[in-house]
Amino acid sequence: MPTLKGKAVIAQSGGPTAVINASAAGVIQGCLGNPDVFTGVYGSLNGILGTLQEEMFDLACEDPNEIERLRRSPASALGSCRHKLKDLQADRADYERILEVFKAHDIRYFFYIGGNDSMDTAAKLGKLARETDYEMIALGVPKTIDNDLACTDHCPGYGSVARYSAISVMESGRDTDALYTHDTCTVHEVMGRNAGWIAASTGLARRNDDEAPHIILFPEVPFVIEKFVQDVQRCMTDYKRCFITCGEGVKTPDGKYLADAGGQFAKDSFGHTQLGGAAGAVRAIVESKVGVKARTNLPGTAQRVAMHFASKTDANEAYLAGQAAVAAAIEGISGKMITLVRNEDSGPYACTTGLANLEDVANGEKMLPPEFINAEGTGITEAFRQYALPLIQGSAPLDFEPDGLPVYTRLKRTLVEKLTPAWG
């Protein structure tokens, strides 16, 4: 079968990361370097929204140096979205609209860099294309700080948020250590939704028992208030201070998010209402039930795009995943997501790429496995440390401006002419 020729569209979706642009760079450079296959290379503005609205820009018009600098630029340079397409059975309109735009521009390659919703979209789009005999290749490139995608050893984006989260806890743990006579407890909330991968990464900061984090609250371990209070009290006895990492998705035994626990924990020791996510609830519990002052850190979006302390390993693997997607496309492979595959032998860490069915990724979700959580349910195991440490190695390089701060790429994103009627 001769190689399919046509344009490629690249889209980024969901929460930005420090290295999703590195994956984009891998795809873009790979496509631009093979003009015999890819007759044009477009970016879809704001994820799949750009394709639905026919807002796409020609990546060949961008400065190649800026494309290269994507490898050192956080967030989503193509624009992102959280637009969830309807189910294919329930409503084909969105998918048919995308195919309409693809056909109008002779787009034959679709690269979606994102999480499992994105893989679901790519899978359904590929399915509809086959059903309607539109020859098209749909491939996924994994991206999520949450590290919860099935079929891959780990996800590009995780190593960097893990590195940043570990250093943040190491440093603010030192702060709590230094000022424990006044600010005795710190609750540091991390992202990760229902998976405890990021929460676990903060455990890498704890080289000695008395160091932070003393307690990790994992979404995988139901939050039992009585046990938690005992754990904090024990920590106070042992170390005179307590540093707690709290996953945003921590749940009470009835399956409710601690962040939504509301009035139950909403008063601190001074009677102030002080809810603010899971950490706010934990803080209120510490102050009211243990009786020590607590403060909260909520790095928020700053954690997922912390390029300034990103993992070099992660940035390189993200780029590799993008390159691998182009190689797979040229081979005519479709309906797959690139995976990261760790060497099985006992030698030094090495990582190559593999392929997984988009459907398998779309329908899976990889929680932190029990062997990575210690027996008490409040810390990590050596097995997790062995898993995670290779992913955070090295400092991703930065380009600095004369003003002393890094320079991050912004693409021109000049939109191509619309060829179809307005949508929606």
Next chain:
Amino acid sequence: MPTLKGKAVIAQSGGPTAVINASAAGVIQGCLGNPDVFTGVYGSLNGILGTLQEEMFDLACEDPNEIERLRRSPASALGSCRHKLKDLQADRADYERILEVFKAHDIRYFFYIGGNDSMDTAAKLGKLARETDYEMIALGVPKTIDNDLACTDHCPGYGSVARYSAISVMESGRDTDALYTHDTCTVHEVMGRNAGWIAASTGLARRNDDEAPHIILFPEVPFVIEKFVQDVQRCMTDYKRCFITCGEGVKTPDGKYLADAGGQFAKDSFGHTQLGGAAGAVRAIVESKVGVKARTNLPGTAQRVAMHFASKTDANEAYLAGQAAVAAAIEGISGKMITLVRNEDSGPYACTTGLANLEDVANGEKMLPPEFINAEGTGITEAFRQYALPLIQGSAPLDFEPDGLPVYTRLKRTLVEKLTPAWG
């Protein structure tokens, strides 16, 4: 007058910073290097509390390599406190106790690294010593991320928190930019108490009008809700998104902290109670009055000890201030705080040290001056940029462990024998 001989005590006080240990290193190395003057060099455990409780440790027993590594270690390695001594007129007991401990150990030099409360303590201690004819030298070394000390061009600690705050806003601003179709507004809360220096530093991230932060809420500018809502709406019109930096000490026109505004702003658009400091109130206002989704970043203590992105200039100046204090002590100077003095000429930035009376620092407070705030009250001026940029230059070096994360010093802090009856 022959040089006073005796032991030196070094104490750290108040909120930790990325570089307060660099100042401590300057003092410790300076004292240890002059054994003809300093017959012993003690650290006071947890600031002035350690002297009150006679919990002091011999810094000569520490590994010199670890003392040197203090220059690359955040937080307060000697331990810190927020113990406020009573007024000298009201109650001399604390001061007399400190002198009792000093006399018992023949401590003749007291170096206090801290903010204006610490300078007040050092000043009063020096005064009582003079009154009671106990020959002693008391010197202050400035430390505060808030940059609000009088008599000095800037404070060690500020350059590093400014650098970290600017990069955090630059990066999470990119996040908001990428995902504005879903998460339209971000409110990033910074420290700085009643002074807007840290809030202003985030303005360094904004190289172009459409970049974050679009709005800075300074403690120096009263928060008027109607104007704020208009500013956000204009930002939404211009950029389709809005990134707001909010100083923790922002106040309403009646002088109340926005963080304490309580129920007035406590409901978000979904009716959830969501207070959490100033940023929580701002977020609630954005959601309820502008009608767009907002999220909050609260880096908390992680910002003030972010050694991993500390300013090399700041770390060097912090060390310099410590060295200068020892030089002043050897000259017999007492009752002064080391200041940082910027060259007045138009050449490249240079910084030397000077001296200010402890009392003048103790009673002063340096707010962000009007010429550093733009006419709209929502951003910085070029004058601020010129002031601040030299302070954030360069990356402070880090030592890495084989696990890929930095190694920060922990001192052994072996306590010296107590020579006085227990206190308190």
